[in-house]
Amino acid sequence: TIATYIISKGGKILLQKRKKFNNNKLVILFIFLGITIGAILCSGMIFTKKPPKDTSKVLNTIEQVVELSTSKYNYSDIITIKKDKSFKNIKIPFTEKSFIIKYNGIIKGGVKSKDINIINNTSNSIIIEIEKCSIIDHYIDESNVYVYDIKNALFNRVDVNEVIEELSNGKKAYENKIIKEGFIKEIKESTTKSLKSSLKELGYKDVEINFKQ
Numbered sequence: 001t002i003a004t005y006i007i008s009k010g011g012k013i014l015l016q017k018r019k020k021f022n023n024n025k026l027v028i029l030f031i032f033l034g035i036t037i038g039a040i041l042c043s044g045m046i047f048t049k050k051p052p053k054d055t056s057k058v059l060n061t062i063e064q065v066v067e068l069s070t071s072k073y074n075y076s077d078i079i080t081i082k083k084d085k086s087f088k089n090i091k092i093p094f095t096e097k098s099f100i101i102k103y104n105g106i107i108k109g110g111v112k113s114k115d116i117n118i119i120n121n122t123s124n125s126i127i128i129e130i131e132k133c134s135i136i137d138h139y140i141d142e143s144n145v146y147v148y149d150i151k152n153a154l155f156n157r158v159d160v161n162e163v164i165e166e167l168s169n170g171k172k173a174y175e176n177k178i179i180k181e182g183f184i185k186e187i188k189e190s191t192t193k194s195l196k197s198s199l200k201e202l203g204y205k206d207v208e209i210n211f212k213q
Helices: 002-047 055-068 160-180 183-201
Strands: 071-083 097-110 116-121 125-130 134-140 146-151 206-211
Touching (some): 055 183, 071 160, 071 183, 097 160, 097 183, 125 183, 134 160, 183 206
Parallel strands (some): 125 206
Antiparallel strands (some): 071 097, 097 134, 097 146, 116 125
């Protein structure tokens, strides 16, 4: 009986120890989970970017982005010119001439800083209104301008000023051409993409870009 009692009593003691051991494991596990979750939440709070409260700083960032996000259009063009001199609608003999100008040009389109307005700026969202997109630069590669005389008039030679004038007219015509083909739409898409990417890096969750024109 004593042996049975001892065994029985010993068994109870062992069971109690096992229960205590299991309870300790659970407590340690919960503490470890709590520390891990807390660390994750704290790191998220530390490393999550918050949008700057100063509107002038945001505007400065926007201006830098639009200066870099210009759309570039490279092209080659040929202009054919036919001219003559006349007096009272009567053509003067030996003044008829024709020539061809071949040149390369580069057109840059984008947004000017003065056309940007911040309509709303909260902790998580920003609304930007842009007055218009436009062609902001257009220049000709002077080293690749070629003038070919088809017919050189005896009393009406081709001069440099004439070539410059025709190039200027050609530039305007080409600008109108690519605008009709959707160049402004391309500028809007490029600007929107660049601004949204940069502003979300600053910490904004919602970024809205509107164009008035």
